[in-house]
Amino acid sequence: MAEHHNSPTVATYLSVFAALMVLTTLTVGAAFQDLGAYNDLVAMAIACTKATVVIVFFMHVKYSSRLIWLFVAAGFVFLLIMFAFLMADYASRGWADAPGSYFMSTH
Amino acid sequence: MADHADHHEHHIHGLAHQFEDMAQQKESVLLGMWTFLITEVLFFGGYFGTYLVYRTQYPIAFTEGSHELDITFGAFNTAVLILSSLTMAMAVHESHKGKKNGILFYLISTLFLGCVFLVVKYFEYSAKFEHGLVPGLAWHPHGEHSPQLALYFSLYFGMTGMHALHMIIGAALIIWLMVKTARGTFTAEYNAPVEIFGLYWHFVDIVWIFLFPLLYLLGRT
Numbered sequence: 001m002a003e004h005h006n007s008p009t010v011a012t013y014l015s016v017f018a019a020l021m022v023l024t025t026l027t028v029g030a031a032f033q034d035l036g037a038y039n040d041l042v043a044m045a046i047a048c049t050k051a052t053v054v055i056v057f058f059m060h061v062k063y064s065s066r067l068i069w070l071f072v073a074a075g076f077v078f079l080l081i082m083f084a085f086l087m088a089d090y091a092s093r094g095w096a097d098a099p100g101s102y103f104m105s106t107h
Numbered sequence: 108m109a110d111h112a113d114h115h116e117h118h119i120h121g122l123a124h125q126f127e128d129m130a131q132q133k134e135s136v137l138l139g140m141w142t143f144l145i146t147e148v149l150f151f152g153g154y155f156g157t158y159l160v161y162r163t164q165y166p167i168a169f170t171e172g173s174h175e176l177d178i179t180f181g182a183f184n185t186a187v188l189i190l191s192s193l194t195m196a197m198a199v200h201e202s203h204k205g206k207k208n209g210i211l212f213y214l215i216s217t218l219f220l221g222c223v224f225l226v227v228k229y230f231e232y233s234a235k236f237e238h239g240l241v242p243g244l245a246w247h248p249h250g251e252h253s254p255q256l257a258l259y260f261s262l263y264f265g266m267t268g269m270h271a272l273h274m275i276i277g278a279a280l281i282i283w284l285m286v287k288t289a290r291g292t293f294t295a296e297y298n299a300p301v302e303i304f305g306l307y308w309h310f311v312d313i314v315w316i317f318l319f320p321l322l323y324l325l326g327r328t
Contacts, residue, residue, distance in 0.1 A: 008200075024186060024189065024319075027319075028178065031320070031324035031327045034328035039328070043321075047317050047319075051317070054309050054312060055309075055313070058305075059306050067134075067138065071145070074145075075148050076148065078145075078149065082152055083152070083155075086159065090160050090164075
């Protein structure tokens with residue numbers, strides 16, 4: 001458990017910082033391009049990439065034990081499950097509309 | 108029992124008695140901090156989930172709301188927070204070497220950048236009050252989507268306000284860490300408080316990484 005620390009170097013940190021700044025510029029630039037429905041997708045893909053880079057390098061998950069790696073990953077999986085069920089609910093409202101239906105939509 | 112007496116004689120600085128050694132203590136501390144951060148992820152997840160639902164229901168009002176925000180401020184603050192994450196990472200880096208002055212320098216830098224972020228946020232909030240865009244406190248009707256726009260701004264203030272509160276708590280913790288650093292508490296062996304505070308600070312950065320595109324960058328084409 002003890003010897004998993006080969007800590008990142010200053011050069012690694014500077015590269016991560018540069019990458020995050022480039023991605024920030026990219027996300028602002030992409031916002032001004034008309035990509036239709038893909039605007040949101042691109043913005044979220046860039047944000048997720050930035051978050052992953054921060055977690056892996058700045059937050060040392062790459063240099064931590066497998067237990068911590070698994071723990072962090074599990075946390076985000078549960079977040080996605082929450083979003084999935086939330087949107088499944090909202091997206092499916094009104095699918096079973098009928099007078100007196102338990103699933104009768106409110107609008 | 109003899110073992111215990113032995114431990115007390117060779118007391119290791121910063122090692123709590125329930126741990127075998129520093130490595131075990133650090134692993135436990137890191138896991139504990141990550142547990143807290145995962146609860147934070149799910150806490151902010153509630154906000155993001157609410158945003159997701161209303162954004163899909165009222166896309167036009169959300170775009171209108173986003174146009175009331177200044178991208179320059181948002182982008183500037185994003186850069187400031189990323190830079191503060193770098194200085195925080197450097198503070199942790201210095202703490203692994205037990206370098207007191209290095210830790211202090213990077214903690215002060217992080218604190219300064221955090222304050223810059225909050226000052227910019229203050230000016231942004233003031234403008235919203237002036238323009239009557241604060242639901243419940245200073246709200247003027249804005250066109251035909253006014254109620255939905257109020258929803259956007261409720262989320263804007265809820266999400267950025269909770270984020271700012273995390274920054275303020277973070278700033279207070281940095282001052283506490285600076286005092287402990289100045290007293291020489293942290294060494295190359297014992298530096299877990301600096302490291303887990305770093306995790307907290309980076310987490311707050313990550314929240315902003317998502318808030319920026321979701322709140323500022325809608326419908327800009």
